[in-house]
Amino acid sequence: MNQWLDDRLHLSRLNDKFLRKAFPVHHSFFLGEITLFSLIVLIITGILLALAYEPSNSLVVNSFDPGTKADPNLVPAAYHSALKINAMPFGDMLRRIHHWMANIMVAAAVIHMMRIYFTGAFKKPREINWWIGMLLLIFASLTAVTGYILPYDNYAYNTVSVIYAITKSVPWVGDWLAQAAFAGRFPGDGIIPRIYGYHIMLLPGILLALTGAHMLIMIKQKHTQPQYAKRLAYKKIVGVPLMTQQTPIMLLLALLFTGLVVLFSAFIPVHPVEYYGPPSPDPISGIKPDWYLLWVFGALAIIPGFELEVLGGVISAEFVGAMLFPGIIVGAMFAVPMLDRSKDNMYYAENPTNHPVRLAAGVAFLAMMIVLSVAGYKIELIQGGLLTSANANTILWILTIGVPAVCYAATLGIVRMIRALREADERDALAHSHADD
Amino acid sequence: MTRYKKQDPEITRRKFINVAMGTGAGVGVLSLVSALGSAKPAFRLTPEKAPPIKGDILVHAAADKEGQPIRVSELSEKGVSAWPMGKDKEGNPVIRKGEPNNQLAVYRFERDRYKVPEEGGHAHVVLELNGITADGVVAYSNKCTHAGCAVPNDPNDSTKLFCPCHSGQYDLLQGCKVIGGPPPRSMPQLPIKLENDQLVVTETFVTAPYGFLNEADWETYLEQVKEIIG
Ligand code: FES
Numbered sequence: 001m002n003q004w005l006d007d008r009l010h011l012s013r014l015n016d017k018f019l020r021k022a023f024p025v026h027h028s029f030f031l032g033e034i035t036l037f038s039l040i041v042l043i044i045t046g047i048l049l050a051l052a053y054e055p056s057n058s059l060v061v062n063s064f065d066p067g068t069k070a071d072p073n074l075v076p077a078a079y080h081s082a083l084k085i086n087a088m089p090f091g092d093m094l095r096r097i098h099h100w101m102a103n104i105m106v107a108a109a110v111i112h113m114m115r116i117y118f119t120g121a122f123k124k125p126r127e128i129n130w131w132i133g134m135l136l137l138i139f140a141s142l143t144a145v146t147g148y149i150l151p152y153d154n155y156a157y158n159t160v161s162v163i164y165a166i167t168k169s170v171p172w173v174g175d176w177l178a179q180a181a182f183a184g185r186f187p188g189d190g191i192i193p194r195i196y197g198y199h200i201m202l203l204p205g206i207l208l209a210l211t212g213a214h215m216l217i218m219i220k221q222k223h224t225q226p227q228y229a230k231r232l233a234y235k236k237i238v239g240v241p242l243m244t245q246q247t248p249i250m251l252l253l254a255l256l257f258t259g260l261v262v263l264f265s266a267f268i269p270v271h272p273v274e275y276y277g278p279p280s281p282d283p284i285s286g287i288k289p290d291w292y293l294l295w296v297f298g299a300l301a302i303i304p305g306f307e308l309e310v311l312g313g314v315i316s317a318e319f320v321g322a323m324l325f326p327g328i329i330v331g332a333m334f335a336v337p338m339l340d341r342s343k344d345n346m347y348y349a350e351n352p353t354n355h356p357v358r359l360a361a362g363v364a365f366l367a368m369m370i371v372l373s374v375a376g377y378k379i380e381l382i383q384g385g386l387l388t389s390a391n392a393n394t395i396l397w398i399l400t401i402g403v404p405a406v407c408y409a410a411t412l413g414i415v416r417m418i419r420a421l422r423e424a425d426e427r428d429a430l431a432h433s434h435a436d437d
Numbered sequence: 438m439t440r441y442k443k444q445d446p447e448i449t450r451r452k453f454i455n456v457a458m459g460t461g462a463g464v465g466v467l468s469l470v471s472a473l474g475s476a477k478p479a480f481r482l483t484p485e486k487a488p489p490i491k492g493d494i495l496v497h498a499a500a501d502k503e504g505q506p507i508r509v510s511e512l513s514e515k516g517v518s519a520w521p522m523g524k525d526k527e528g529n530p531v532i533r534k535g536e537p538n539n540q541l542a543v544y545r546f547e548r549d550r551y552k553v554p555e556e557g558g559h560a561h562v563v564l565e566l567n568g569i570t571a572d573g574v575v576a577y578s579n580k581c582t583h584a585g586c587a588v589p590n591d592p593n594d595s596t597k598l599f600c601p602c603h604s605g606q607y608d609l610l611q612g613c614k615v616i617g618g619p620p621p622r623s624m625p626q627l628p629i630k631l632e633n634d635q636l637v638v639t640e641t642f643v644t645a646p647y648g649f650l651n652e653a654d655w656e657t658y659l660e661q662v663k664e665i666i667g
Binding site for chain 2: 073158161162164165166168175176179180181183184185186187188190280281282283284285286287297300301303304305306307309314316317318321378379382383389390392
């Protein structure tokens, strides 16, 4: 039977080419895998949710609270189906797993990217994979954002109105763009079917295609090797093969990790659609994007309002805060591999402390993201009396620039100091060993 | 080196493929653009989506009282959310809730607390003191002009609004002028009067509501509305 299959499918070639792929043995190399596992769980839970979800914003009678014949209680069908999902056995749980998995996928991807950045694994020949990784991050956030809108409760309704406004703020073409993307003027009659199409077809398709490309390139180029591999066998690939050593580790990790997420999905509720209620004209407080978009939200909060007319287009604070500024940040991240001019291929993961400037720049960047995310809580900071509305912007701006600068200098200083001490130690050891003989 | 320049068939073939690919890509992009053109549906203005029109009355928007006319006695410094309600062609009442900007917040303060604002910063303020009823009732489109969040009262000062999204602040007593945060314009006021115990709209929003880039954009839209609704 094996022979029969092999004759037709050339399994032995597959075995040689892919299944024997060597995986480096180091825990930081699992981060990418965790991202992949989350994507798989997301797709499975997503399919289950899609089977019970009704993608429509036309009004239906709320079967849980029908009102009276004369005055029926009408809610959007999408919202109604979210209520129904919650009422299903384990339906609420399914939503929670899907939600938390999405958050963890982004978190794992971000930490994975940090690993790549700090060890220099983005260098030649792996630039393409850094760029694909960036695209994955962007499309993953877009997928998450569209997912937020689907329950179409009051929170989702307010979220999508803000996203619509941001799209519309693009100078010159914004109006057309927003109407094309969201099926007409907000809230168009077809907005939910449109977003549903994005969330379950278009964006996951893009994510899967990019993930496939990401991994094929990774298999072709091989992982960067951890430092120990250099001592073990110079310029040789060291690691455990996918079949049969890495597979059980992966399975174990996947199960353990999924189990953990399921466990805390059981205790931490998400997006309580019943609490927010159907779309309504009443203001809701505490509206915030997910943590990975909080920095954009913060930037929007501290950029003062202005409107500038250029050749008939309007450049607004909103456009600058939500499009231009994130565009610059993302652009800088895209440009990371271009900063490295080395001609040789990279084999070994670098020790971050051997590259103090890169390390310090990375730390400063993360610090800035954190400060901007804190700025996303400006309204709470003001209401809590920590800042006043008069000084909030100034203070937050100073922090946005100052904290990263301090972090940069401090990291550079500390790393230089450590290296100086280390070198002194080595000299010392050398001197002593001489004295010994 | 050969003396004769030989036509290399490889090159021509490569050229052909390049040209073919280029044309293919061009046609592809063109058709994609035309397909995208259909992604933006035509906008049909229905009475439900029309902006508030002279003669509309203000009705409750809260689910339990939806459609009931608002009485002055129900109003206070805490905003009451409202919709404008007008009539369609057949004369049936229609609540205009298809347009998010029609989400109104109606407040009541003592009449003499309102003041004409000094023009400040980026806030283009219009306060029509004659758009406030004798009882001090005033109505605004409750959509933050920054990114369109609905804005509740500031918990520390009910004469102010504090936007939960990016901390935009407005002063209710000065025509909803922006007094903090990123919003570019004051919240648009809806002039109203009191008639037979009902709040009646006397003209549509006096400044461009959220989603319109500037006053000119808003004026063009109003022209369109006039043409369609008559
Ligand atoms: S939406 Fe109100 S401040 Fe941004």
